[in-house]
Structures are given as structure tokens and as C-alpha cells.
Amino acid sequence: MSVLRTHAAAAMLGVSPNTLRSWERRFGYPTPQRTAGGHRQFDLAEIEALRQAFEETHNVSSAISVARERGSGPSSPTRLRSALRRFDEVEADRILEESLAVRSVERTVEEVLLPSIDGLGAAAGESPSAELGFALRWAAGWLAAAKRVAPAPTRPEGVLIFDASATCDIDALHAQALELCLRRAGVRTLLLTAELDASRLAHVLQAIDPRLVVLTGRRAWRDAVSRIAYQTRGAVNLVEVLDFRGALGDSGYSSVPRLGMSAVVARDLLLARLNADHQPARPRRAPGLAKVS
């Protein structure tokens, strides 16, 4: 999503920043996001739509009406968030379909779907709103449908993702997004909850034979995640455990490599590791696997 700070957006429209802020108060449009520091970030598509509407109308309110009706051009997180706030499932589906016409699935997920739901997030300690609950379920369904039509795996290596996120947690969607990105890249991928009994992972490790294990979700008991990492390392030879979106916290003592916060970046890093290890043949099965199960 391309965003503009207040001064840049105001300059683009040829008005003062105060005028732009007064429109936000009076008309509720354009609707800026806020940075962590509280600064406004305007959606470039909304500003561009408004600028075009100024040429076609006679007043600011009618220009805003035109820009709203027309939509803000290409699908944006703002439009999707607005649809989700209205519980408008059909409109939300349509916005993502429009996005798929101009963006790849990965970019649609990264630039439209996830930012829109991030913007609905509840503050720490607050219970999630009905809008967030609806949005999470809808997005999980959309990602599951996209996963269902992903191509069959083309690579021999497997990747296992353990998701330790809580209910109504955006991290669960990021884990799903990573699984989708890896599957679309032809990697055998399985997403499991981290609440599994760590001592009973033998069957899945045998079936997937993962080369990489990713831990994600920040709301699990840390020792549960650590146990999974320990068991996996003990069960499978040459397996590498990685952290996606800070599952292991920021203590500074962890030796687990971090994949960052973006599913697409994480996918690229995982593929680079798989490609680097692809040349030499590695032993198929861990000799100590039977001991774990």
C-alpha cells in the first residue's frame, strides 16, 4: 500500500495540511491510517481519486461523494477495511478479486488483506471487536480457499510450521499466509498448532520429512514452543528451526534464525535455504526418530 504523510497529501491536492485535516473531521474522508507515533498516513489511491474528482465536480463535498462512490481505484486496505467494518462479505470478496486482477496472490495477501485486518486490531488487553472477529474468520476462509487451489508440490523438501497464536490473533493469518506462499512456490508445507503434544510428533515428522521447521505465534507458552523445537531437532537429522514473527521473543539469547515479519520475505529466505542445501544429497531419515515417538 502506498501511503503519504499529511504534508505530501496536502501538496498533492494543492491545499494546506489544516484543510486536509478539516475534511477528515467534517466528511470522514480521506481516511488516514495512524503510525505508531500517531502520525497520519493517507492512502495514495484515495488522494488520487479525490484529486481527479476535483476536476469533475463543483464542491469539495460532491468531489468526496464522487471519490467515495467510485472507490479509490485499485483495491486498497482502506476499502477492504471499510467493507469488513460493515460486515459486507460480498464487497470484501469483490475487492480481493479486483486486487487479483492487478496483483499476484502473494501481493494481494501482503498489501491488501493483512494490512486491512491489522488496522482492525484490538489494543493489548482489550477484547476483540465483532468486526475483528468477523474479519479474521473471513480472511482465514479466503486464505484456506486460496490454499486449496495452490499447485501440487514440486520440490522434495518439506516445511513444517507450528503456529502458537491465540484465538482472534492476526498472527494466525500470517502463519496461514506463509503456508500459502510456500505451497504456491511448490514446497510441501504443513501448518500445525503448537499446542500439540511435543512428544507425539513422530508421525508428522515421518510423513513430511521437514528440512525446515518454522515457529510462529507470539502468544504461546514459551516452553511449549521450545519443546517442539527441541523434539524436532532431536527427531529429524539436519533440520533447521526458524522463528517467524517473533515466536521466541526478543531475549537476545536465542540462536534460532529469524525470518522477519513478512510472509513473502520469509518465503524467500526459506527458499534460499532450501536451494543452498539442495545440491548435496542429505540422509533421508533420522536414526533417532523411533526414540521420540
Place this chain on the structure above:
Amino acid sequence: MRRLHALRPAPVDEQGQQLVSFCGHCGLRPDPHAPPPPSRVCGHCGLGLVLQAAVDLAPRPDEPFLVVDTSLSVCAVSAAAEALFAIDETDAVNKHIADFLVPADANAPSAENLLALLVDVAAGSREACTAVVRPRQEYGVRFWARIGPCGSPRAALLVLS
């Protein structure tokens, strides 16, 4: 630089009438000697776009006015008109003009019918003229209205006096 701006020729319409600029919300006329603004948004109120109309037709800042397009939808409502009709511009935009104003003389011949007049003016097929109107659902109140073309884009300007 100021002198150079002052030497710019005054804009005229197709009939050679001198045009003046005014804000579509507050009605203020921008300083003709000032350098051209970076956008059409009024630098004074920030709520209107700068429009142009013939000098005889253009409203004074205290005169209520509306802008209507060829589909008879309200495109702009001045601040004075908001106060006169007790409406908010955001609620009035895109509504039909007949929701706010109707002809004071219901028996007027069709050529003088207010709505036909507005469509013709907005389409550019009729010159500026005057009509007598009244607020909808209000009796005993009449306004003289100057009606003529304005733009851009082309529309009918209805100034109440």
C-alpha cells in the same frame, strides 16, 4: 510579478461576457491579482471549489446559491444557502433540486418551468435569466433567483436574492 499578473486578460465566456471566479461554498472571489492557486480548492474556507460565472450572475459572498447539473442534482450549496434552508451541504449534495426549491408560480408555462430552465442552462442551450422560486413545503416565502451557466464543469448556478 504582481504587475504581470494584473496584465492578464480578463476571462470571457462564449458570448464575450466577462467572467469572475468565486468559491462554490463561501462565495468569496479570489484576488484577481494574486498568483494562480495550486488547486481549485478555495484558499479561504477550504470547502468549495473555485467556479466561474458571468460577472452579472456571480453571487456576492452574502447571497445564497446552489449549483445544479443537467440531471438536476445539487452539486454545491453555499454556506448562506445552508443557513437559509437549514440543511447541511453533505446531506444536500446529489439530492434533486426539487427537494429544496420549487417554482413559486405553479401555473407558469412550460418554457418557464424551473426544472426545464435549469436543465437548459446547465446544458448550455439557454442564456442567463431570472425566476421566482420558493422553498419546498414553505408558503408565503418567495425568492427572486438569477439562473445562469457556471463552471467548470458546466452547470446551472441559481443565486437567490
